[in-house]
Amino acid sequence: MTGQRMSVARRTVLRGAVAAGAAAGALSATTLRPTPAHAEPGRSVAVLGAGPAGLTAAHELAERGFDVTVYERRALGGKARSIAVPGSGRDGRPDLWGEHGFRFFPGFYRHLTDTMRRIPFGDNENGVWDNLVAAPEARFSRRGGDDTLLPLGRAGRPWTTPEDFRETVSSAISTTTKMGQADALYFANRLLVFNSSCDARRYGQWDTISWRDYVGAGRRSNEFRMLLSRTLTTLLVAAKDDLASTRTIGTMGEQFLGNPLEIANDGPLDRLLDGPTNEAWIDPWVRRLRELGVKFAGAEVHGLEVADNRISGARVVTTSGVAQTITADYFVAALPVEVARTLWSPEILARRPELAGMAQLTVDWMTGIQFFLRNPSAIARGHAAYVDSPWSLTSISQNQFWNRTPMSGLGDGTVQDCLSVDISDWNTPGILFGKTAKECTHDEIAREVWAQLQAHLNDKQILLRDEDLHSWFLDTGVTWNAAQRRNENADPLLINTAGSWALRPESHRAELENLFLAGDYVRTKVDLATMEGASESARTAVNALLEVAGSTAPRCALFTLYRAPELDPFRQLDETRYAAGQPNLFDVPL
Structure with a gap:
């Protein structure tokens, strides 16, 4: 039996060795430069899909010596490609x-750009x-009204207290949007409520409420409704403010509006x-993957076969119309949600019943x-x-x-x-x-x-x-x-509607030991249908695969989103308040 078909008991023993090397997992992936190596038997991976999630998974695995083949039905790069x-x-x-x-x-963005640094490009010191x-700026254009040109970049001043936060944010909003001070202060306080909320409240309360209801758009001015409710959601993703999850939109607001000094950012806002995307990024990426030994095959996935608690093969139809079954030691399903959920057969759902919830996700x-x-x-x-x-x-x-x-x-x-x-x-x-x-x-x-x-x-x-x-x-x-x-x-987009977190799966569960999910529908910290979410999910999938394989290779770097440290004491207080059924300290009428 190969190293990839080892028993659960053997994997459990190996976890001790892996844990002992956990410090390696904290290494930034920018420092990881393993040389391509001939993969050992039992280390083959089939990556299904070649969007940012699939290419990221292939990249991380190939750098760690795995034998990777990527299967894609249309074009490398997925929705990110040039046409x-x-x-x-x-x-x-x-x-x-x-x-x-x-x-x-x-x-x-930090996961995606971390990968970009490892894609050589001419004489660029940091690759792609x-x-x-x-x-340097953004424009908010009104029909028949005054347009706003908003300078981008580090702006505002440091703040140290919640009151200072409200004043700073509301002043910035009222100045740049010509919105009334009352509306601006109200919105700044809603941001403060979210930013000072503990994780339990974010997942247990705010994920179940639409953004429009959370910000009380129906009770505010038309300018408020158009800019801070409707436009804010459609700028981020094709979502309606009466459907979009407050946790999703609030998390993005925390990055864009709650961090004016761009602390811990990878670069400018x-x-x-x-x-063109292909010339500046996708084509150099594919070249790098080929240098690492990754192989690409044109094929559309039609189904997954199950034996015991493993995927034994994937049924595909090649671009030339030939039906065949491909085999590998591990499978990374890096397909968009509307495609991936068609592959969950009764045999798969019997082992991972939570995947049935994906049928209710909205695109x-x-x-x-x-x-x-x-x-x-x-x-x-x-x-x-x-x-x-x-x-x-x-x-x-x-x-x-x-x-x-x-x-x-x-x-x-x-x-x-x-x-x-x-x-x-x-x-x-x-x-x-x-x-x-x-x-x-x-x-x-x-x-x-x-x-x-x-x-x-x-x-x-x-x-x-x-x-x-x-x-x-x-x-x-x-x-x-x-x-x-x-x-x-053919390319719809996942919409994070209120309550949808409960329907989204983790990347891996032991009930299907060699299947790993990657895509922006997988649970991630970024939690938005973005290339960054796809990249984070792929890294999570690879780390789970390394664990199952008993690999001692460094784990993929995973990054956290910014949260203002000044609000840490209030988030800790909110844990107690939420557990006691009390509202957030700042969730009061204004």
């Missing part, structure tokens, strides 16, 4: 680049990580890549469209949010950041900029056709988004001109079903 616009290149120039949605890397550039659409422009845009030096847009639009003008691959070197040579737009609401009628995005043809989607952008940007001055529009590109995952007169989407 070439077919036939757009002319006279030897490469095609224009489209994408599922614009990529950005907040400063609190050096391709990240900061966005808002960062982007300096070129929705957050998908990108790119507008290629003949002239540079001057909308913002960073992201823009279109506060009143029915389709909850956000955008980024990319050429200003693409120092590596300027737009003029792509396509037919006349494109000078790309306005990459995310559509976060596909279920609300638009202003041009009166239809939802799901009901619009692709041409109607492009015209509707363009109209909503112009309604926000051209009300005071002309920032988006029809004559500048060269062409557009909609994510290829969205396809038009002519018979149903509706769109279909």
